[in-house]
Amino acid sequence: MELNLFAAAAVLLVAVATFSIGFRASRLASTTQDFLVARRRVRSRRNAAAVSGEYLSAASFLGVAGLVLKDGANALWYPIGFTAGYLALLLFVAAPLRRSGAYTLPDFVEARLSSRVLRWFATVFVVFIGILYLVPQLQSAGLTISSILPMPSWFGAVLVAVLVMINVFGGGMRAITLVQAFQYWLKLCAIAVPTFVMCALFFGGGGFHGPGLAQPQSPRFTADTTVTVRTPVLLTVQEPVHLSADGTLDGAAAEGPVFWGGGTHKVDAGTTLRFTKDSPVPVVAGAPADNATWLKPVTGSQDVWATYSLMFALFLGTMGLPHVLVRFYTNPDGGAARRTTLHVMLLLSLFYLFPMLLGALSRLYVPELLVTGQTDAAVLLLPGKIASGTLGQVLGAVTAAGAFAAFLSTSSGLLVSVSGVLSTDLLPGRVRDFRVATTIASAVPLALAIVLHPSDVSMSVGLSFALAASTFCPVLVLGIWWRRLTWVGALLGMLTGGGLVLTALVLNVVSRYTGSQPPWFVVQPALVTVPIAFAVVVLGSKATKAKVPPDVNRIRLRMHAPDKLGFIRDRDVARFGTAEERARLADGRHRK
Structure with a gap:
């Protein structure tokens, strides 16, 4: 570089x-x-x-x-x-x-x-x-x-x-x-x-000199372009394309001119592809191969459910x-x-x-x-x-x-x-x-x-959101707004929601090596895992009513009372504060 x-x-x-x-x-x-x-x-x-x-x-x-x-x-x-x-x-x-x-x-x-x-x-x-x-x-x-x-x-x-x-x-x-x-x-x-x-x-400058995004065809290379593939990819070809390659294509050695018809083609790592100006662009499998599809919000029931699950996460x-x-x-x-x-x-x-x-x-x-x-x-x-x-x-x-x-x-x-x-x-x-x-x-x-x-950065971060939504979100929401939450129900919900998301993560990794396409609830699991986590928290708490903390009313009053009433008690002061700060906390004089 x-x-x-x-x-x-x-x-x-x-x-x-x-x-x-x-x-x-x-x-x-x-x-x-x-x-x-x-x-x-x-x-x-x-x-x-x-x-x-x-x-x-x-x-x-x-x-x-x-x-x-x-x-x-x-x-x-x-x-x-x-x-x-x-x-x-x-x-x-x-x-x-x-x-x-x-x-x-x-x-x-x-x-x-x-x-x-x-x-x-x-x-x-x-x-x-x-x-x-x-x-x-x-x-x-x-x-x-x-x-x-x-x-x-x-x-x-x-x-x-x-x-x-x-x-x-x-x-x-x-x-x-x-x-x-x-x-x-x-x-x-x-x-x-x-x-x-x-x-x-x-x-x-007069805009883009070539087919615009409104054209339903595949995107085009704006100039003669050389692409070096660093990791194995599976490409979708919408329109036939002539190119030159040096490496391994579809499991066979390639050196010189290549013609790709419509369909999918596998390119191994280390392969160099050379395209001419105005050639149609092959895209990684799973991505829209033409601009008409690219402009549509969703395509197919799998994408609809995956989108809802993403929004949920x-x-x-x-x-x-x-x-x-x-x-x-x-x-x-x-x-x-x-x-x-x-x-x-x-x-x-x-x-x-x-x-x-x-x-x-x-x-x-x-x-x-x-x-x-x-x-x-x-x-x-x-x-x-x-x-x-x-x-x-x-x-x-x-x-x-x-x-x-x-x-x-x-x-x-x-x-x-x-x-x-x-x-x-x-x-x-x-x-x-x-x-x-x-x-x-x-x-x-x-x-x-x-x-x-x-x-892809956003895809891996998306799984982080799904994990957070399936573990801490139910505990936070119910802990703040539901009096009868117990630690047993919260723990069961966290383990269930977190375990399901981690299972989806493992299946995603395995699918990359097998070449199979996982279903939407594995790619974006939140629409399944979050309701299950909430349900497990509620059912687990109802089954362990004796575990409701005895001071739950005092804690909930502290969380919901207006600030000016002065019910806030900072636990960091109680544990890590100076002697003077702890004394003020014990007297009920909260620092504003």
Whole structure:
């Protein structure tokens, strides 16, 4: 890969700015409360920017545009679901969760249901969801760095992991709050400015000189194009195409001219394909092969059910993501948590306008990504296709900087949530323990990111949402709004929902090696697993009525009473606070 000096400089600037802001903020962090919940002094607007910066991950910055490029209208449910999930969070969870006084998700389930066993299982799921979400962030970082620097993909993953670990190691939640708020505005500018410039060039230069997206035919190559397939792919050919190949096609060696008729063709890793200008573009199997299908929201009953299941996972999964919920523990009170959620919805809605536009432009200018399936690189490669020379390099550098910021901000939140749980549930909970947990929580996902084969970022993140929706969402919603919930019912629901999603994950991996097409409820399992998890929680709780905590009325009053009544009791103060803070808590004088 040729060195892009502008992009390298932009990524370096983002890294320096991130380290500088984190270092300055970390000097104010000295206690466990600072590392876990930033002393609960983060106001709603700053926290909303931090939540948005953390939430807009690689799946948002790279994956959404890549999915629009590949799947078309059917991919628009991702940005809609990512944003709409905060509506459910606003209505059912945000304020009561903050008023509960918890400082981690496992701490909430113990405070509500008085069970150390349930807290331990919640810890396991928090760690697993965090790792499942963190691995694609590091893999995407490798993709970005390798696209602008002559470096292997693992280098970018290591760079992001080390930089994030340093920031979290130094100041925990207090340090990354300012970093994430800064990174949201950086990401917004990094995707909005290039989009405006590229749209101006697209319309001002007379538009695209070739078949548009409204044409029902297959997309066309805009110039003579050489594609090197790095991983085995199965391609769908809609229209006959002449090409030149060097490698292995359909199980046989190929060298020289090749003719592909309609149907599917297997291409082995290491094969080079050469296409001429205006040739139809073969696409990876499962993606729409022509623009007419690409413009339709759904095609077939399988896609309809998979879409409903995806919407279900995104809408309810947000409520169960530990790295999202941990940010609401930092608000001063329940009202601030609710205002934070409302502001987040506005900030996300603004951001997601731009990846959708870039995805549509990518189908015109970088259709070669449909051959390899590496559509997550569309945002990085598109500027160089629309704008030539220095302008294209500068725009590419800006998008690369935004993508790098996305990896840093989301990885920081994930690392804080996992480290907080490890340090308080498996270790004594001191600042030193938090730093030890940070080191462990950084090393394991990094090793997995290097070893495992990367897949579409949004697809792997989608399974994280399904897992969160099937485990923590039922426990949170019923724990806040249903008096008769028991820890036995909650545990059975978490194990059932989580086990079903993990089974679907295993079947998905197996299908990649067997070449079979799994059914929709394996690809997108939430529509099945979430109702089952809710049902198991309810039935298990009704069967164990004697396990209802004796102080349930007091806990529910604390969660639902208005903030001004002063019922909030912060459990981090009771466990980690100074003697003076614990005395104030015992006297009922809650810090405002």
